[in-house]
Amino acid sequence: MTASAPARKCPICGKPRLPAHAPFCSARCRDRDLLQWLQDGYALPGPRAEVEEPED
Numbered sequence: 001m002t003a004s005a006p007a008r009k010c011p012i013c014g015k016p017r018l019p020a021h022a023p024f025c026s027a028r029c030r031d032r033d034l035l036q037w038l039q040d041g042y043a044l045p046g047p048r049a050e051v052e053e054p055e056d
Contacts, residue, residue: 008023
C-alpha cells in the first residue's frame with residue numbers, strides 16, 4: 001500500500017482544489033488571482049526598472 005499525497009489547496013482561500021479550476025477551487029478564486037496580476041498586486045523579484053524622464 002502506498003501513501004497518497006496530501007490534497008493540495010487553493011492558493012487564494014485554502015479550500016480543496018477542483019480539476020476544472022486548477023490550481024484554484026473555483027472561478028471566483030481564479031478571477032481574484034487574475035485581478036491581482038492585472039492591478040500589479042504581485043511582483044517578481046529583480047532589479048528596479050530605470051524610469052526615463054521625458055525631454056522638453
